[in-house]
Amino acid sequence: MGKTKRMKPSQAGEKVSLEQDIDSIRFAKPKNRNKIRLRQDDEEQFVDSNLSRKILSAAREQQRELDSSFGPTPAEAGSSKSKAPKLDDEDDSGSEQEEEDTLEPDTFYENIEINEEDEKALEMFMSSNRAPRRTLGDILNERLTEVKTHFSEEGSVKMQDLDPRVEQMYQGVRDVLRKYRSGKLPKAFKIIPNLRNWEQILFITDPPTWSAAAMYQATRIFASNLKEKMAQRFFNLVLLPRIRDDLAEYKRLNFHLYQALRKALFKPGGFMKGILLPLLESGDCTLREAIIVGSVVARNSIPILHSSAAILKIAEMDYTGANSIFLRIFFDKRYALPYRVVDAVVFHFLRFERDSRELPVLWHQAFLAFVQRYKADISSEQRDSLLELLKKQSHHSITPEIRRELQNAKCRDAETAEPKMDFD
The missing domain is CATH 1.25.40 (Serine Threonine Protein Phosphatase 5, Tetratricopeptide repeat)
Known part of the structure; x- marks a missing residue:
């Protein structure tokens, strides 16, 4: 004996006429096999206005992010760990610092091999009457001497007499910056850009002895909190001499100093007037210096005015x-x-x-x-x-x-x- 067909629950509960019931038994129902046709019909329809608005909004947001952030280098594009750094006023102990500490310098610029013949050809066009290169300490001492003897229309600008406790505190900050590798910076150092005599305080911390990581963090802080002209002075008096000394000593630029150059571009006017133009006006810019600083300019967005x-x-x-x-x-x-x-x-x-x-x-x-x-x-x-x-x-x-x-x-x-x- 054959098995009786069990009615589906949907069919059992439905109330249908006798005619419909007989037709459903005699004739098979056509199955829905027009899935492909439905997809094709959907593709031919126009996108909904709300969806169009969302797509355009997302595209504009992506474009703004691309315009405001650093362009990725070819090496960074192939690495899942490398991310374009963002400039913010948050604490320096964020995940950005931890990620950057794990990256190798070669992921940000290639190891440059300078041809001796090209370097000699470039030296032929260097300025013959260029001034001897001064150390960073000499530049800061001269700057402090100018501050001591400078007179403005409002009156004399004199060095402030510091409290011995304040001087002792920033000498402790100096010792921290000499050995700094990662993590939080002293709060006393973060408030330096807000001080009127910030150059005097900065000199106490002895920038020539900072570690490369401390120089990068200092550039982040000063580029965020100083005005264009003040940032230009920091770039010219502190960052540029350190970069040139590092290249002259090691024939390549430290990873953190290269990152500091990229951060300096957040103040494009200060970067041009404090780093790029003084480097060329010195008359003794080497091929290695030009290529490395030029790579920062080439890989990042700069406003057309600057x-x-x-x-x-x-x-x-x-x-x-x-x-x-x-x-x-x-x-x-x-x-x-x-x-x-x-x-x-x-x-x-x-x-x-x-x-x-x-x-x-x-x-x-x-x-x-x-x-x-x-x-x-x-x-x-x-x-x-x-x-x-x-x-x-x-x-x-x-x-x-x-x-x-x-x-x-x-x-x-x-x-x-x-x-x-x-x-x-």
Whole structure:
């Protein structure tokens, strides 16, 4: 005997007519097999307005984060541990410090091998009357002497007489900063940027003896709490000499000092006036210094106003090989530069028309980058002058590319024939 079919609970509880009951027994119900068709129909429909609003909002939020944060390096993109540091006013003992302490220096910049021939070629264009390099202690002593003897319109600015207990406390802070590796910093050190005589207090802590990790934390604090001009003085008097001394001693930059350079970019005006321009104006910027500091500029976002001002200053100062390195880095950022800046760069290159020296490859590379990016922003007269320059200063492989770019350039003053509309 066959088994009786058990009715489904849904069918048992439903009240249907006799006709429907007979039809359900005689005829099989079609199964729902149009799943693929339903998906295709869904794809053809428009996205709901609320969902569109959420998508656009998320896209804008991501764009803001990308614009405000550091761009990841290729090595950082492949590492799950490396994250772009964020500048905040929170305690220094957060997870950011712990993560950065676990990273190796090679994950942030490559180990640079300098060719001796390139370095010698760069030394030929260094300033011959440059002043001898001073130590950080000499710079701070001179600065304190200026503060002691400086007179302003409101009256004399004198060094404050410190309480012996305050001086003793900051001498203890000095001992902590010498051995600092990670963790919390003394609260007495964090309030230094809020003091009127912060340079005097800072001198007591003896910055030349700080550890590299302490220098990084100090840069975070001072970049967060000081105004643009005050941060510029800290970068110029404390951070820049330490970076140059470290490179001269170890031939590579410490990981924490490299991070300090990146933090300094949160005050772009202070970075340009306190680190970049003084480094080039010194006249003795080495190839290693230019490449490492330039990598910080290349990998991070800088407002166009500060970059344009820096390009203008670099184009007008006395030439060194390092100038070409930074000019090329700024050109590769593809800013929409004002015509005044473009004209200054054109005159910068035209200055070498009567130069009898053999210019380094860096100069030709910067020239090529400028022509590729801004050939449409120069005038016809400037284009002709640059073509004449190529007859005096040439490179066997780069000059043909520059000439081709200039000959195919559509200059900013070229007349464009607009089609006329026929109303007949």
